[in-house]
Amino acid sequence: MALIAAAAPAAPIAGAQSQSGDTRFFSQTNYRIDNDSLWNFFQQRGGVRTFGYPVSRTFRLDGFSVQIFQREVMQLWPDGSVHTLNLLDQGLLPYTKINGSTFPATDPALISGAPTPSDPDYGTKIIQFVQQNAPDTFNGEPVNFNQTFQNTVTSQDVTNADASLLPLFDLDIWGAPTSAPAVDPNNHDFIYQRFQRSIMHYDKNCGCTQGLLLADYLKSVMTGQNLPADLAAQVQNSKYYKQYAPGKSGSIARPNDLPGSDLTNAFEPEQPSATGSTPSTNSNFAYGFQVHMWDLGQQAKGFVVGDIRQAGFGWAKNQWNWAAIETAPGQYDWSEADSVINSEANAGLSILVSVQDAPSFYTSPTSGLMPSDPAKFQQLMQTMATHYKGKIQGYELWNEENLSREAGSNIDPSTYLPLLKAGYAGVKAGDPNAQVFLGALSPTGTNTPGVAMDDLGYLKALYALNNGEAKNYFDVMTAHLSGFSNPPDCTPATPQCSLSGGWNNDPSFFAFSRLGQYHDAMTAAGDTNKKVWLTEFGYDSNTVAIPGYEYSTFVSEDAQAKFLVQAIQMAKQTPFIGGLMVWNLNYQVAVPQSDEKWGFGVIRSDWSPRPAFTALAAMPK
Numbered sequence: 001m002a003l004i005a006a007a008a009p010a011a012p013i014a015g016a017q018s019q020s021g022d023t024r025f026f027s028q029t030n031y032r033i034d035n036d037s038l039w040n041f042f043q044q045r046g047g048v049r050t051f052g053y054p055v056s057r058t059f060r061l062d063g064f065s066v067q068i069f070q071r072e073v074m075q076l077w078p079d080g081s082v083h084t085l086n087l088l089d090q091g092l093l094p095y096t097k098i099n100g101s102t103f104p105a106t107d108p109a110l111i112s113g114a115p116t117p118s119d120p121d122y123g124t125k126i127i128q129f130v131q132q133n134a135p136d137t138f139n140g141e142p143v144n145f146n147q148t149f150q151n152t153v154t155s156q157d158v159t160n161a162d163a164s165l166l167p168l169f170d171l172d173i174w175g176a177p178t179s180a181p182a183v184d185p186n187n188h189d190f191i192y193q194r195f196q197r198s199i200m201h202y203d204k205n206c207g208c209t210q211g212l213l214l215a216d217y218l219k220s221v222m223t224g225q226n227l228p229a230d231l232a233a234q235v236q237n238s239k240y241y242k243q244y245a246p247g248k249s250g251s252i253a254r255p256n257d258l259p260g261s262d263l264t265n266a267f268e269p270e271q272p273s274a275t276g277s278t279p280s281t282n283s284n285f286a287y288g289f290q291v292h293m294w295d296l297g298q299q300a301k302g303f304v305v306g307d308i309r310q311a312g313f314g315w316a317k318n319q320w321n322w323a324a325i326e327t328a329p330g331q332y333d334w335s336e337a338d339s340v341i342n343s344e345a346n347a348g349l350s351i352l353v354s355v356q357d358a359p360s361f362y363t364s365p366t367s368g369l370m371p372s373d374p375a376k377f378q379q380l381m382q383t384m385a386t387h388y389k390g391k392i393q394g395y396e397l398w399n400e401e402n403l404s405r406e407a408g409s410n411i412d413p414s415t416y417l418p419l420l421k422a423g424y425a426g427v428k429a430g431d432p433n434a435q436v437f438l439g440a441l442s443p444t445g446t447n448t449p450g451v452a453m454d455d456l457g458y459l460k461a462l463y464a465l466n467n468g469e470a471k472n473y474f475d476v477m478t479a480h481l482s483g484f485s486n487p488p489d490c491t492p493a494t495p496q497c498s499l500s501g502g503w504n505n506d507p508s509f510f511a512f513s514r515l516g517q518y519h520d521a522m523t524a525a526g527d528t529n530k531k532v533w534l535t536e537f538g539y540d541s542n543t544v545a546i547p548g549y550e551y552s553t554f555v556s557e558d559a560q561a562k563f564l565v566q567a568i569q570m571a572k573q574t575p576f577i578g579g580l581m582v583w584n585l586n587y588q589v590a591v592p593q594s595d596e597k598w599g600f601g602v603i604r605s606d607w608s609p610r611p612a613f614t615a616l617a618a619m620p621k
Helices: 036-044 108-112 122-133 145-150 163-174 215-223 229-234 298-310 335-346 374-387 413-430 455-467 469-473 511-524 550-554 557-572 611-618
Strands: 059-061 064-068 073-076 082-084 182-184 187-194 199-203 208-211 286-290 315-321 326-328 350-356 394-399 435-440 477-482 532-538 577-582
Touching: 036 073, 036 082, 064 215, 082 163, 122 145, 122 163, 145 163, 145 199, 145 208, 215 229, 286 298, 286 350, 286 532, 298 315, 298 335, 315 335, 315 577, 335 350, 350 374, 350 435, 374 394, 374 413, 394 413, 413 435, 413 455, 413 469, 435 532, 455 469, 455 511, 477 511, 511 532, 511 557, 532 557, 557 577, 557 611
Parallel strands: 286 315, 286 577, 315 350, 350 394, 394 435, 435 477, 477 532, 532 577
Antiparallel strands: 059 064, 064 073, 073 082, 182 187, 187 199, 199 208
16 A cells, blocks of 8 residues: 655754663663664654664565664665555554454545545645544544644654654654544543554543554564464464574575565664763763652552663652651651652662651741751651661752742741751761762742742852851752753853743753852862752643743643753763752652643653653663
């Protein structure tokens, strides 16, 4: 079936990156994109987000060089152009039952109404055909099949492309629809629509739509491995069935069925290329996520730690409410905290914990959210560090104490210093090997008595107390900075780079130049031997304009992904930065979209990844 013609080629752009220093190697599957043309196409069409990870080497199939990815099969034509296979055509995977799911069959009547590539106005007509036959609503459900098609390849994937060409790039990925939408007869929560190259899947439970990992099944057919029973029953007469036969000529079991093919090493795992390796300038850099684990079920806790490991990150940061642990003076309930810490520790993660908000029985009208007696905080931290000795690697002593919502109205470094001193003594008494992190300050862009104090001003004032006494009570400097709507490489000297046109009139809105000011303050105080960790850093991408966070509507999900990767790369290249905790991993499972924490999340409420998580997982570590 030949419903679609080749779309115009796109110019190369900077590419997706893998967990190895070799940007073309993906440790998730242990395959590499060796061919330059395939690599450029991968970059220009959305990378891992669009194709999934490679699951084969480049090999010869039916007269063409091909490489199989989880969602698509790339094919290199003799003229050097790259196309994707019509994966669901007769002879490949024309089937309707795979792994317990039932998909709609091709509809000859629908196909006959499609424009032909010979039509002079084919480009316009084929996109109209998609719009007419891929609905966004079906049976009252927001399936968003047309929106999913139209938003597959974005202008950020192909930065120099004419916007009018983007729908044709989407056509590269999906092909044209070959069926109407249909409900899975065995699962009425699933609605599918068949295209030439993939199947869109709407899940009513999460209200989300994505492409199935169909190309992986072609690999299963060819190798006979991980082949679902229902698919195995349908492919017995396929020319591809169990053709991969290492040890035979061309590694082909029945060469007469596969002329023009050579499967030698097609499915043998690869190693990163030494020549493609780019060693990190900061080999001990800590990659982490701030996570929401409290009160989640054990399965959900498993999802969290699994996502951290899948991303190739090694740290989990938790923020706990003091009153949830010390329920009455001197009485501690460790049950939920134990569940969280054991889940993280058993997954081999390093753990950072921050405790905030003193119980009401320890506060006074003048102490705000801090205890009126710092000794109570010392007691808590010593008890906690003793209880979790060897399991928790770091304790961040309070949270954003330059804000009234975190400290109460008495915002003053002289109030925080005794708390810091007490907490440090408690941690070191309970676990001398645990690291103490200064309570991170938040950018404010303002000095408003009783509400907020400028973060840099607060830090300098803290260092000024008692000839720098504070530097004796923490091992790691911290910062809670945000990207706002400014790309990571923006500075106060380039305010025009703001995507929103705002949140660019104060130095605290530019994270990395602000970190330089933190380091200058440390140097001035003679505190130069400590690393700085960004224990919260994120980009807020949300279509809902939340007061104070309106910039989020200018940051697309793809921009969030791009900026987070760029920020971590910049942090790794800065010698005084020791780690970065992405704010946040999974708060979308706990808060509504109207909450300001929602937009920073990189995992959706249904546990599927946003583009940022996919990009962070693919980033070299």
